């Protein structure tokens with residue numbers, strides 16, 4: 258076991274690099290496979306139970322827990338993600354990544370005295386047999402981790418569940434709706450909780466996959482942003498990804514060895530085939546060379562996005578209907594909601610189709626809209642409402 | 646002879662159980678000697694040169710032929726588990742145990758976990 262005291266950040270990041278180098282060397286002799294149970298490369302004491310994809314090291318269970326948690330701790334320190342007293346919402350889906358994130362955030366907050374107030378924030382998309390089950394997992398996590406939980410539903414916010422949306426538009430564009438609605442719902446849920454920060458469980462594999470997808474789509478402006486550990490629009494709540502450098506394999510192994518309670522069923526409406534191909538491709542690369550994931554993230558980070566490319570991102574304004582930040586008069590969620598309400602949801606996906614809907618005249622007054630968004634202003638009063 | 650069969654505990658997790666009748670734990674028995682080509686025919690009827698000790702690669706084929714109920718391509722790909730599925734042999738990463746070449750013993754516990762489902 259590593260001793261708990263010797264965690265000077267610089268020493269550790271240096272040692273991580275050294276370990277990476279030793280991996281490269283050991284790869285050459287990976288054909289010589291020892292069948293005897295190897296002992297841990299870190300403590301030399303216990304039986305190794307895991308080969309780290311990042312470094313090739315064979316380590317024991319206790320050392321694995323410790324290095325996994327410590328690397329997340331260093332990611333947090335190096336990016337100065339939090340300051341004492343921050344109120345932080347963990348975007349919790351009940352899946353493996355956010356479940357492990359909640360557990361690790363709680364562990365680190367206690368171990369290193371971050372002095373954060375942690376909350377669980379879940380979005381209920383209204384998908385029978387999928388989200389209702391995963392929300393049960395989040396509710397158990399709330400008990401297990403003793404954190405306040407806020408659940409905000411699409412139904413409550415938009416007046417539409419995903420089940421109802423799919424029954425109107427079919428299964429073709431539903432991921433577009435779900436993605437736009439979820440993003441805004443998370444911000445709104447966070448505003449209700451009056452938090453400073455949302456952390457999400459996006460891991461290194463997810464980020465590498467997004468880099469690949471942005472390259473394949475030619476979306477260079479997004480490529481520049483997708484590897485950022487922390488994003489903050491002028492009017493949105495800060496969001497960050499403490500698992501940016503954590504491999505999916507280790508997250509799943511961590512959940513397995515800690516016996517964490519998570520939910521793992523594919524969304525019944527998720528035919529995002531393009532992302533599926535990108536993921537399969539990435540997993541094939543990883544099988545051939547485990548460092549591929551970190552290498553792709555580094556490639557994404559290394560792209561210098563030219564100013565004229567950045568300029569094509571429209572200036573941000575405020576949605577005239579709901580007050581949420583937007584690059585057009587109407588934000589994406591209001592546009593999609595109007596399409597649903599007027600029974601022409603599939604035609605609001607593209608700009609051209611949007612012109613068609615505009616030609617029908619202004620939205621009727623009876624149209625259901627999203628409640629006005631109050632962006633979280635710097636809190637002046639010291640007393641936060643005691644209920645959550 | 647009892648030594649001719651191996652009792653194994655198989656566990657599926659991370660959504661992989663959905664391919665196996667939505668049942669996480671399966672207790673199975675397999676022959677200790679199996680065909681070299683991983684087919685699930687009896688090893689008794691084939692020449693000794695084409696027989697091997699049951700290993701994890703055989704187990705995967707056996708599970709595909711006997712327990713898997715849907716979408717086999719999500720389990721086995723190119724003769725091994727699909728990338729993104731983790732395998733543990735007695736709670737140790739199979740990468741430390743010789744992967745598919747690990748020779749099974751009686752009472753071994755093999756866990757397959759998909760990493761591909763949900764976040």
Ligand SMILES: [Zn+2]
Pocket residue numbers: 258259297298299300301302303316317318319320321
């Ligand atoms: Zn150790």
Ligand SMILES: [Zn+2]
Pocket residue numbers: 576577578579580581587588589590591592627
């Ligand atoms: Zn709006």
